[in-house]
Amino acid sequence: MAHPVSPLALPMPALPPIPGVRVATGMAEIRYRAREDVMAMAFPAGTTVAGVFTKNRCPGAPVEWSRAALKSGKARGLVVTSGNSNVFTGKAGRETCAKTAEATAKILGCKPKEVFLASTGVIGERLPTEKLVGALPKVFDAATEAGFTAAAAAIMTTDTFPKASVHTAVIGETTVTIAGIAKGSGMIAPDMATMLSFLATDAKIPAAALQAMLKKGCDKSFNCVTVDSDTSTSDTVLLFATGAAKHPRVPAEGGPMLKDFARALNAVLMDLALMVARDGEGAQKLIRIDVTGAVTARSAHKIGMCIANSPLVKTAIAGEDANWGRIVMAVGKSGEPADRDSLSIAVGGVWMARDGGVVEGYDETPVVAHMKGREVEITVDIGLGKGKATVWTCDLTHGYIDINGSYRS
Amino acid sequence: MAHPVSPLALPMPALPPIPGVRVATGMAEIRYRAREDVMAMAFPAGTTVAGVFTKNRCPGAPVEWSRAALKSGKARGLVVTSGNSNVFTGKAGRETCAKTAEATAKILGCKPKEVFLASTGVIGERLPTEKLVGALPKVFDAATEAGFTAAAAAIMTTDTFPKASVHTAVIGETTVTIAGIAKGSGMIAPDMATMLSFLATDAKIPAAALQAMLKKGCDKSFNCVTVDSDTSTSDTVLLFATGAAKHPRVPAEGGPMLKDFARALNAVLMDLALMVARDGEGAQKLIRIDVTGAVTARSAHKIGMCIANSPLVKTAIAGEDANWGRIVMAVGKSGEPADRDSLSIAVGGVWMARDGGVVEGYDETPVVAHMKGREVEITVDIGLGKGKATVWTCDLTHGYIDINGSYRS
Numbered sequence: 001m002a003h004p005v006s007p008l009a010l011p012m013p014a015l016p017p018i019p020g021v022r023v024a025t026g027m028a029e030i031r032y033r034a035r036e037d038v039m040a041m042a043f044p045a046g047t048t049v050a051g052v053f054t055k056n057r058c059p060g061a062p063v064e065w066s067r068a069a070l071k072s073g074k075a076r077g078l079v080v081t082s083g084n085s086n087v088f089t090g091k092a093g094r095e096t097c098a099k100t101a102e103a104t105a106k107i108l109g110c111k112p113k114e115v116f117l118a119s120t121g122v123i124g125e126r127l128p129t130e131k132l133v134g135a136l137p138k139v140f141d142a143a144t145e146a147g148f149t150a151a152a153a154a155i156m157t158t159d160t161f162p163k164a165s166v167h168t169a170v171i172g173e174t175t176v177t178i179a180g181i182a183k184g185s186g187m188i189a190p191d192m193a194t195m196l197s198f199l200a201t202d203a204k205i206p207a208a209a210l211q212a213m214l215k216k217g218c219d220k221s222f223n224c225v226t227v228d229s230d231t232s233t234s235d236t237v238l239l240f241a242t243g244a245a246k247h248p249r250v251p252a253e254g255g256p257m258l259k260d261f262a263r264a265l266n267a268v269l270m271d272l273a274l275m276v277a278r279d280g281e282g283a284q285k286l287i288r289i290d291v292t293g294a295v296t297a298r299s300a301h302k303i304g305m306c307i308a309n310s311p312l313v314k315t316a317i318a319g320e321d322a323n324w325g326r327i328v329m330a331v332g333k334s335g336e337p338a339d340r341d342s343l344s345i346a347v348g349g350v351w352m353a354r355d356g357g358v359v360e361g362y363d364e365t366p367v368v369a370h371m372k373g374r375e376v377e378i379t380v381d382i383g384l385g386k387g388k389a390t391v392w393t394c395d396l397t398h399g400y401i402d403i404n405g406s407y408r409s
Numbered sequence: 410m411a412h413p414v415s416p417l418a419l420p421m422p423a424l425p426p427i428p429g430v431r432v433a434t435g436m437a438e439i440r441y442r443a444r445e446d447v448m449a450m451a452f453p454a455g456t457t458v459a460g461v462f463t464k465n466r467c468p469g470a471p472v473e474w475s476r477a478a479l480k481s482g483k484a485r486g487l488v489v490t491s492g493n494s495n496v497f498t499g500k501a502g503r504e505t506c507a508k509t510a511e512a513t514a515k516i517l518g519c520k521p522k523e524v525f526l527a528s529t530g531v532i533g534e535r536l537p538t539e540k541l542v543g544a545l546p547k548v549f550d551a552a553t554e555a556g557f558t559a560a561a562a563a564i565m566t567t568d569t570f571p572k573a574s575v576h577t578a579v580i581g582e583t584t585v586t587i588a589g590i591a592k593g594s595g596m597i598a599p600d601m602a603t604m605l606s607f608l609a610t611d612a613k614i615p616a617a618a619l620q621a622m623l624k625k626g627c628d629k630s631f632n633c634v635t636v637d638s639d640t641s642t643s644d645t646v647l648l649f650a651t652g653a654a655k656h657p658r659v660p661a662e663g664g665p666m667l668k669d670f671a672r673a674l675n676a677v678l679m680d681l682a683l684m685v686a687r688d689g690e691g692a693q694k695l696i697r698i699d700v701t702g703a704v705t706a707r708s709a710h711k712i713g714m715c716i717a718n719s720p721l722v723k724t725a726i727a728g729e730d731a732n733w734g735r736i737v738m739a740v741g742k743s744g745e746p747a748d749r750d751s752l753s754i755a756v757g758g759v760w761m762a763r764d765g766g767v768v769e770g771y772d773e774t775p776v777v778a779h780m781k782g783r784e785v786e787i788t789v790d791i792g793l794g795k796g797k798a799t800v801w802t803c804d805l806t807h808g809y810i811d812i813n814g815s816y817r818s
Contacts, residue, residue: 058737088749089766230721310639336466338466
């Protein structure tokens with residue numbers, strides 16, 4: 001089931017090699033024959049790691065494995081599979097993870113707990129462990145520093161375009177690179193979309209500082225993007241730092257010398273997160289929602305996500321209708337503090353409603369023109385405080401129903 | 410824009426007259442010419458009233474009016490308009506409510522605060538108060554006890570079938586009647602759906618007891634039904650009790666003698682709520698979700714609503730696919746206590762997954778047959794406690810996108 005490339009697709013940048021980070025993809029026949037379904041990465045000794053995982057309360061076995069492995073802060077290998085998510089597989093699923101990590105550790109000469117795992121694909125079926133373990137030596141053998149770029153395409157499932165981003169930062173006077181890839185919002189029938197993202201840098205950063213930055217960056221990027229409000233059981237973001245770059249020592253707690261690195265990391269995360277929204281199932285328009293004047297930033301985020309997840313708002317935008325009544329509805333539905341009579345709403349920078357009523361002499365013309373574009377901007381001012389947040393989503397179209405509801409009928 | 414009658418429609422019962430409850434519909438040209446857009450009800454002196462309203466934090470002016478009027482517990486009149494919801498209309502909206510109530514009070518010889526108001530329709534436009542007030546004398550003049558049945562059809566907006574229900578109950582040894590009508594899940598472009606329901610009974614029940622029963626009944630009926638997770642700013646349920654029936658005096662706190670009345674009231678509310686789900690925009694299937702084994706009833710309700718509002722679950726059911734992986738996802742997404750390894754899932758009474766894994770020898774055949782029907786039953790056992798809840802929804806189809814996203818494109 002091939003879908004046309006999203007009209008919101010962006011060109012893919014070439015990723016420079018991150019010294020010591022070797023990447024390869026290969027076939028293990030996990031679900032289909034003659035399809036690339038394994039992506040592996042090897043890291044040099046001394047690599048630190050940070051990770052952010054799904055908040056779903058029923059996560060897959062690989063999420064639990066990687067979450068536990070994160071405690072040491074060290075990484076030497078990564079194995080990502082598609083076709084089977086190893087979710088809802090009980091004890092067998094945990095064994096698959098242990099065996100995969102052990103086999104990888106043997107190949108790389110490291111401890112199993114230095115191997116990270118992520119999977120996407122069908123739920124509730126046992127992952128064919130022998131096939132996967134059998135394929136690993138050949139895959140790691142083929143791993144090269146040049147393989148990172150190709151991996152962006154290889155981890156696509158029904159993504160319609162590959163997603164990669166690279167930014168540089170300065171630590172001390174040394175330039176370091178952060179490169180990342182992501183897959184998301186595609187779907188392997190009969191399965192849910194899963195967002196996976198893997199980043200690598202040559203910076204030398206203690207795991208605790210790396211984790212703090214990744215967590216903060218994801219909160220402002222991946223956690224501000226929604227396609228359909230559904231949360232996969234396998235979402236995983238991992239950042240590996242090899243330490244090959246020759247910059248001054250970064251203290252465990254990070255601190256001011258990582259300011260520029262944090263900026264660049266946030267830029268990579270934001271690039272990738274927005275690509276996921278741009279490739280949202282059936283997406284025809286990218287929607288940015290700025291919420292200001294909420295009582296807190298957290299409240300602003302909740303209101304923004306409530307607007308972004310409202311089927312009535314999303315279908316209105318698909319219909320190119322600046323239906324601000326539906327936005328009022330979504331603000332009120334969020335349950336967050338809001339006073340109808342202090343609420344203001346703009347679309348495409350044009351204020352339509354101010355302080356609880358329609359703007360005097362409101363002219364719809366520029367708003368209608370804005371709605372016809374590929375990128376729609378909504379601003380909601382709650383008028384109560386200083387809390388603000390920005391979230392992104394896509395519109396809800398027939399394409400979403402086609403992708404998710406029609407494959408059997 | 411007429412839509413075909415929902416395949417889930419039920420035949421409409423004839424409502425018996427409730428003595429003293431006079432109902433009429435009429436035209437006030439609120440938004441369109443030559444369309445019925447006012448429904449009015451008059452009640453005899455001594456009528457008590459209970460009400461349940463939208464939880465939306467940005468409710469319409471009529472909701473605020475009726476909520477305030479409810480404090481006295483007495484009702485003599487009801488005015489319902491369509492075409493304009495009088496939401497997000499600021500001071501002008503409040504004035505419209507006051508003037509409408511004053512005009513009605515003059516006609517009926519009662520206090521303005523004994524008049525209840527509800528509206529559905531476009532948001533953010535001033536309701537033409539003079540037109541509405543001017544139309545009221547003629548509408549109330551035409552009100553008859555026989556008008557209740559016709560009102561069910563008259564308050565439809567883009568509902569595809571009229572919704573009414575009647576049940577009887579015994580208080581002491583006297584039989585009383587509870588009749589109700591509802592509209593819901595239709596839409597007047599460019600507006601959101603609004604659920605309105607009005608019930609009347611000849612029972613004589615103190616307002617406090619009536620309110621307690623209505624609240625409890627709505628929590629188990631209307632508040633357990635979702636079409637698209639979006640919450641209107643105008644949802645209103647009102648129950649009027651005329652007191653014409655000759656049964657023993659009911660104490661203020663209600664109590665055991667209202668047990669049968671509560672049963673019948675719940676039956677009417679449940680009938681109407683399920684009709685709203687059956688007429689959900691684009692609905693092709695009615696979905697019942699039973700959650701058992703949650704830590705509390707509240708937790709079970711949250712999990713049920715999270716499944717019911719999941720676009721991936723709803724599109725899977727539209728596609729007649731028993732995709733229990735998406736149900737696992739939705740349980741985990743709810744944020745409520747759940748342990749993947751104790752979770753069990755059944756569709757159409759057939760257990761597919763038990764205690765965190767696929768059922769040994771699971772045969773999909775009966776499940777596939779069940780999914781092809783108009784009514785789909787999902788059971789989820791969380792395996793942690795004794796909390797249970799049941800919620801209803803409909804599937805998510807191209808029809809929903811057509812109705813909500815295509816009227817301008």
